[in-house]
Amino acid sequence: MATGVESANLIALLRSVFGFAVFRAGQEAVCRAAIDGRDLLLVMPTGAGKSLCYQLPSIARGGTALVISPLIALMDDQAAKLTALGLKVARIHSGLDRGVARQACVDYLQGTLQFLFIAPERLRVPGFPEMLAKRKLALIAIDEAHCISQWGHDFRPDYRMLGQHLPGLRGEGDPTPVLALTATATPSVQADILAQLGMKKPVQFIHGFRRDNLAIEVVELPVPERAEAICSLLANPERRPAIVYATSRKNAEKLAEELSRTVSRGGAGRHSAKRIPAAAYHAGLDSETRERVQTAFQAGELEVVVATIAFGMGIDKADIRTVIHAGLPATLEGYYQEIGRAGRDGAPSRTYLMHSYADQKTHDFFLNRDYPPVEHLNQVHRALTDEPQQVEELRGAVRLGEEEFDKALEKLEIHGGARVDFGGNVTRGGTGWKKTYAIQAQYRAEQFEKVLRFTTSSECRMAALVRHFGDVEDASRACGICDVCDPAGAVLRQFRRPSPVDREIVQSIVDDLRPVDYKATGTLQRNLELGGRMSRNEFDSLLEAMVRAGLIEIEEAEFEKDGEVIRFRKVRLTERGLEVRPTTLLALLISDGIVEEFGSRGASAPPRARKSKASAARPGKKAEPEAGPVQLSAAGETLAARLREWRAAEAKRLGLPAYMVLNDRTISAVAQARPANPNQLLAVSGMGPGKMEKFGEAILGLCGGKE
């Protein structure tokens, strides 16, 4: 076998066969391991270029690659691309007629095929695995490998059989390497894939999930206030093009309409007020309308699309500046895919996730709809026989509503309890469905729990996502630009400096925690006897601020009581927290609702708006995000130039883009304020505790006028 292939040779193959100039991040290492014959699991986001990671090694090794893929559309797409490159490719799936399959087998046995694509169920056909085993394969690639795991959201029972067929297909002696590829595998799914496929000393490549130019902002906002906040945000043309994910078709349409009535900012001096070009997109629209919306968005005629989850699969738009979730997504996987559509061009982009307690109820509703009670499935299963029945006939025999019936049958089919053939005939399947269905419904509920925890966590948002996808190593680095890392840079969510009362309570918290290892947040709150001084929500915001400032740590924990799992949060002091005395200078920024500019107006406004107003008078209120460039004095310009020079060096040292050290707006603001001490520097718009910690001393040194 071709081992130890030179870099130059790999690049030569990449160029001559695929026509690509360079490898993308991670591809070369994966190709090398595969060429060396290693079993491997590759987890990279959609669109990162996983296919190349089995295609190129297979060509380098010589012979035929067997590619197992769960969807006909995916297979056809890859096969068409490879054929267009002049490679010899065949597919075998149920959408093709028998002659094609027979020819594919003939070609395979003659050794003229470079790639053979099959659906997993093909391995159930008697004699087929034996036919494949007659030749030694170059490699076996399993695409969308998460389908093998019942923990994965697309579980396919047919994938489950792969494990038992692989040993025969890999052959004796120097076994053919197995490559498992997927974009979504949490650590438990990863472990399941390795075990199910019986991989030998597998190498795991998990990367590419971090997106350096996406700033994630999470905002708690009551449902009725979201539309207005979204309209004000997107009135600024710099925040468009944008995608807004709505929670229902009705909401998508309402919001698109409100946006279309909103006057776009900018365009000053013109007579006609330009509106925001927006449209709704959801599965309830006819395909012609959907096509039109998608094309117009792609072409830039529409600048905002308000969509349900159905939108975005087919779009390839690099300059999306904003993605807004007007409600909580069901899973972090879905959420990540959706925010990932922003900033494909690498330019800074922002994403907003709006949530409140009410979102949980909506989700319970969806969960019940998508995962109907087992009893529904039971009813359908009982009505099935070994004799094929027409679906309509079956529907008549089962006493369920039309949608309930469809959902139950769909679930039964997915979990192997029913078999539906191409003519729409249904027969009874196995009995294993009950177990896998229950596991999956449970898993789905847990997925949502994770979304909830993501919103309440005080960890860097990007780090939390990267960790969720299993890249533990990369998760130790904070992004520097999300609302947790850089609260002062938040656009929608507003932060304020602590009041004397806040400061007092911080001290009580520290004193209360000092003698103990940890306390539950609830106990802590009760001990402090906050009385009328602070609500539970305000207390939580204060704790969050203390986490960000590195004074305390909060850890999710649980215990069992009467067979019920009870979750709570443990708070403990950090070393820095231990040192806090009433005189200690603290860089605290407390979350305080949303920036007034985006909030509700009018007399009937809820308490939140009043709160915003109160905080507007506070000294720490940051400048309007849209504030134009500051006019600097000559001395200010000199300082700004010095700061930029320092920033360039610092960015280089840290290997970060310059705007992540300090953005231009902050540099101007610092140059204008010329802070003389940490407190003054912290009051500058754009300076958060994170930046203070990392760069405070250096910036103050530059401002200190050593002229």
Ligand code: ADP
């Ligand atoms: P996924 O990881 O989602 O399976 P694909 O393998 O389908 O992604 O690749 C996504 C796109 O990236 C394809 O159009 C592919 O041709 C392209 N691509 C992959 N590798 C490279 C490369 N090294 N240079 C340029 N384009 C590439």
Ligand code: MG
């Ligand atoms: Mg793929």
Ligand code: ZN
């Ligand atoms: Zn961050």
